Amino acid sequence: SQQGEEDPQALSIQEGENATMNCSYKTSINNLQWYRQNSGRGLVHLILIRSNEREKHSGRLRVTLDTSKKSSSLLITASRAADTASYFCATPKGSGDKLTFGTGTRLAVRP
Amino acid sequence: GAVVSQHPSWVICKSGTSVKIECRSLDFQATTMFWYRQFPKQSLMLMATSNEGSKATYEQGVEKDKFLINHASLTLSTLTVTSAHPEDSSFYICSAKGGTYSGNTIYFGEGSWLTVV
Numbered sequence: 001s002q003q004g005e006e007d008p009q010a011l012s013i014q015e016g017e018n019a020t021m022n023c024s025y026k027t028s029i030n031n032l033q034w035y036r037q038n039s040g041r042g043l044v045h046l047i048l049i050r051s052n053e054r055e056k057h058s059g060r061l062r063v064t065l066d067t068s069k070k071s072s073s074l075l076i077t078a079s080r081a082a083d084t085a086s087y088f089c090a091t092p093k094g095s096g097d098k099l100t101f102g103t104g105t106r107l108a109v110r111p
Numbered sequence: 112g113a114v115v116s117q118h119p120s121w122v123i124c125k126s127g128t129s130v131k132i133e134c135r136s137l138d139f140q141a142t143t144m145f146w147y148r149q150f151p152k153q154s155l156m157l158m159a160t161s162n163e164g165s166k167a168t169y170e171q172g173v174e175k176d177k178f179l180i181n182h183a184s185l186t187l188s189t190l191t192v193t194s195a196h197p198e199d200s201s202f203y204i205c206s207a208k209g210g211t212y213s214g215n216t217i218y219f220g221e222g223s224w225l226t227v228v
Contacts, residue, residue, distance in 0.1 A: 035219075040202070040222070040224070041221055041222060042115075042117075042204055042219045042220050042221040042222045043155075043204065043206075043219040044219075045216060045217065045218070045219075088154060088155070093157060096143070096160070097143065097145070097208050097217055098145060098157055098160060099145075099155075099157065099206075099217070100157070101147075101154045101155045101156075102154060103153075103154050104153075104154050106152070
């Protein structure tokens with residue numbers, strides 16, 4: 001399977017704390033994306049980082065990419081209860097726009 | 112922004128029957144759409160690529176005769192689960208790529224819950 005691995009599988013933190021999720025993948029990529037999924041809902045695109053970028057910010061989100069280690073991390077700062085969701089990394093599958101998703105991290109932010 | 116709509120949001124069907132799920136791009140044309148399947152608390156697995164005007168491309172291990180995909184127009188792809196069985200119960204999500212006007216972003220639908228009883 002080419003599916004990426006994410007850790008931790010589940011994370012529970014207090015509101016206001018930071019949450020860090022890690023993603024490892026297996027093949028060379030030209031970009032990596034992070035998505036959020038509320039329980040039983042569709043996916044919301046959070047951020048895309050290209051292979052020539054090492055770090056990218058969007059609001060309270062910070063994504064890093066280390067292509068030498070084939071890994072990426074997503075940091076959510078000053079978490080809120082509304083951040084409770086599952087977070088997935090996704091890498092291109094072959095050519096085109098097919099995606100391979102990581103195993104996901106279920107984040108619970110306690111108010 | 113671009114929106115992808117799925118219908119129905121949830122459906123219950125009896126074993127042996129067929130059920131159709133629609134995926135529509137609401138404000139952009141999508142020559143390619145993708146169908147994913149997700150079991151509870153698991154990740155998304157790509158099932159097939161839906162191509163407008165041509166046959167779908169299925170991923171390894173996905174039965175094309177069981178999961179019929181029709182991309183009849185630039186804004187509509189349908190997934191029909193034929194002769195459904197309880198093990199087909201799952202969350203089905205489609206995605207579509209917006210055009211250059213939408214920044215070539217991939218948008219996902221809200222998903223469709225299928226329960227086969």
